[in-house]
Amino acid sequence: MIRAGSREARRILTVTVLGSGLVFLDGTVVNIALPTIDADLDAGLSGLQWTVDAYLVTLTALLLLGGSLGDRYGRRRLLQIGLVAFTVASVVCGLAPNIHLLVAARAAQGIGGALLVPGSLAIITASFHPDDRAWAVGAWSGMAGVSTAIAPFLGGWLIDAVSWRAVFFINVPLAAAALVLSRGVPESRDDEAPPQLDVAGAVSGSVALGAISFALIESNSGIGSSEIVAAIVGVACSVAFVVVERRSDHPMMPSGIFRSRQFVGANLATVAVYGGLGGATFLVVLQLQLVLGYSALQAGASLLPISVLLLLFSARAGRLSVRTGTRVLMTIGPIVAGAGLFVLALVGPDTAFVPVILGGAIVFAIGMVLTVSPLTATVMAALDDRLAGIASGVNNAASRGAGLIAVAFLPAVVGLHTDLAPDAFTVAYRHAVWICAALCVAGGLISWATIRNSAVTAAPEAGPGSISASGLPE
Numbered sequence: 001m002i003r004a005g006s007r008e009a010r011r012i013l014t015v016t017v018l019g020s021g022l023v024f025l026d027g028t029v030v031n032i033a034l035p036t037i038d039a040d041l042d043a044g045l046s047g048l049q050w051t052v053d054a055y056l057v058t059l060t061a062l063l064l065l066g067g068s069l070g071d072r073y074g075r076r077r078l079l080q081i082g083l084v085a086f087t088v089a090s091v092v093c094g095l096a097p098n099i100h101l102l103v104a105a106r107a108a109q110g111i112g113g114a115l116l117v118p119g120s121l122a123i124i125t126a127s128f129h130p131d132d133r134a135w136a137v138g139a140w141s142g143m144a145g146v147s148t149a150i151a152p153f154l155g156g157w158l159i160d161a162v163s164w165r166a167v168f169f170i171n172v173p174l175a176a177a178a179l180v181l182s183r184g185v186p187e188s189r190d191d192e193a194p195p196q197l198d199v200a201g202a203v204s205g206s207v208a209l210g211a212i213s214f215a216l217i218e219s220n221s222g223i224g225s226s227e228i229v230a231a232i233v234g235v236a237c238s239v240a241f242v243v244v245e246r247r248s249d250h251p252m253m254p255s256g257i258f259r260s261r262q263f264v265g266a267n268l269a270t271v272a273v274y275g276g277l278g279g280a281t282f283l284v285v286l287q288l289q290l291v292l293g294y295s296a297l298q299a300g301a302s303l304l305p306i307s308v309l310l311l312l313f314s315a316r317a318g319r320l321s322v323r324t325g326t327r328v329l330m331t332i333g334p335i336v337a338g339a340g341l342f343v344l345a346l347v348g349p350d351t352a353f354v355p356v357i358l359g360g361a362i363v364f365a366i367g368m369v370l371t372v373s374p375l376t377a378t379v380m381a382a383l384d385d386r387l388a389g390i391a392s393g394v395n396n397a398a399s400r401g402a403g404l405i406a407v408a409f410l411p412a413v414v415g416l417h418t419d420l421a422p423d424a425f426t427v428a429y430r431h432a433v434w435i436c437a438a439l440c441v442a443g444g445l446i447s448w449a450t451i452r453n454s455a456v457t458a459a460p461e462a463g464p465g466s467i468s469a470s471g472l473p474e
Helices: 007-041 044-073 075-095 099-127 130-161 171-184 199-221 225-247 255-259 261-290 296-302 304-324 326-344 353-381 385-413 422-450
Strands: none
Touching: 007 044, 007 075, 007 099, 007 130, 007 171, 007 261, 007 296, 044 075, 044 099, 044 199, 044 385, 075 099, 075 171, 099 130, 099 353, 099 385, 130 296, 130 304, 130 353, 199 225, 199 385, 255 261, 255 385, 261 296, 261 326, 261 353, 261 385, 261 422, 296 304, 296 353, 304 326, 304 353, 326 353, 326 422, 353 385, 353 422, 385 422
C-alpha cells in the first residue's frame, strides 16, 4: 500500500486529479459560456439547458456502469479509455457548427466522464494505506472542488480572449498529460466481481434520466403530448431500473449497499447539497452577465474566492474530520454554504461587488470546504474496499443527477421560461437561488440525522513539504 509523501502518491494524485478534474471542469466551465453560445448558435433557454444537461444525463446514468467496468477490467485501464473518449468528444464540441451537434457531443463527453470519475477515486482508495486515505481523499476532493470552482474564471478568460470553443479545446493538453502519467499508476480491480455487465440497468437508467430531463426542460415552453409521453417513459424506466437492480445476479448498483445507514445518509446529503450547487452554478453566472452586464471574465473572476479557499483548505478539512468526526463538519458545512447562497440570491441590477457578491462567495466557499472532503471520505468508508468503484459511482451519480434535475426543474418552478430579459430573469433567479440555499441547509440536517462520527480511519499528518494542500507535488 502506498503512503502519503512518496513519489508514487504524488503521481497517483496528479493523474486522478487531472482525470476527474476534466469532468468537473467541463461540468461548470460551460455555464460561463452559455450567453455567448446562445448568441452564436441561437440556442434559446431550452438549448442552453440541454447544453448543460445532455452532459449530465449520460455522465450520471453511466457512472455506476463505469464504476463496475473499472472493478471488473481494471480501474487504470478504464481511466485511460475515458481520457481518450472525453478528449475526442471535447474536440467535436469545440468544432460544433450548431446547437444540435454541440448537445450530441456534450452527451458523448458525459460517456467519457463516466469512465473517469469513479475510476479516479477508486484508484486512490485501492492504492493508499488505510491510515492515509482520509488525507488522500481530502487532497483529491480539494482539487476536484477547485476544478469546479475555477471553471468560471478560466472559462471567462478563454471566452473573452479567444472564443467559447476554447473552453473545450483546453481539455486536450490536460488529458494528454494525464494519459502519459497514468502509465505509472498501479492497476487495481475487484477479483470477485462477476464477468457479466448490467446492460439492462444501464439502459433503463439512461432512458429514465433522459426522458425526465426532456419532460422538464421542454415543459418550460408549454406542456404537450411529447412532454407527457416523456414523463411517463421516464417514470416507467425509473421503476424498471429499480426492479432490474433488485433481480439481477450482477447489478451495477447492488441493493445490499443501501443497508448501510451511513452510505444512504451520505448520499441523501449529497443529493441535497449538489442539487443546490448545480442549480446555483447554472444561474449565478447568467445573472452576472445578463443582468449586471459583466463580461465572461468578470463573471468568472467574481467567483474566484471559492477556488482559492477550496485549494487552501480542503485537504486540511479531511484531516480535521479525523479529529472531529465527519458528522459535525457535514452538518455545519452545508448550512454555511446555504447561508452563502442566501446572500448570492440578493444579487440584482444595482448590486455592488462588495459586500454581496464577494461576501456570498466567501461564505459559500467556507461551507463547501467543510463539506466536500468529509462527505467523500464518509461515502468511501461506508462500504468494503472491494466495492470502491460502486461506492464512488453511486455517490457521483447522486451528485451529478441532483445537478441535472436542478437545472432542468428550477426554471419551470420559478417561472423562467424563454424570457431572458433582465427584470424577469432577476425575479426568477432570486426565487431559484433561495431554493438552492434551502437544499444545502437540508443537506446539513440530513447529515446530522444519519451520519456517525466513526466513518473515517484516523490519518496522520502528511509530512511537511511532501505534497501541497492541493494534492499536487510541491
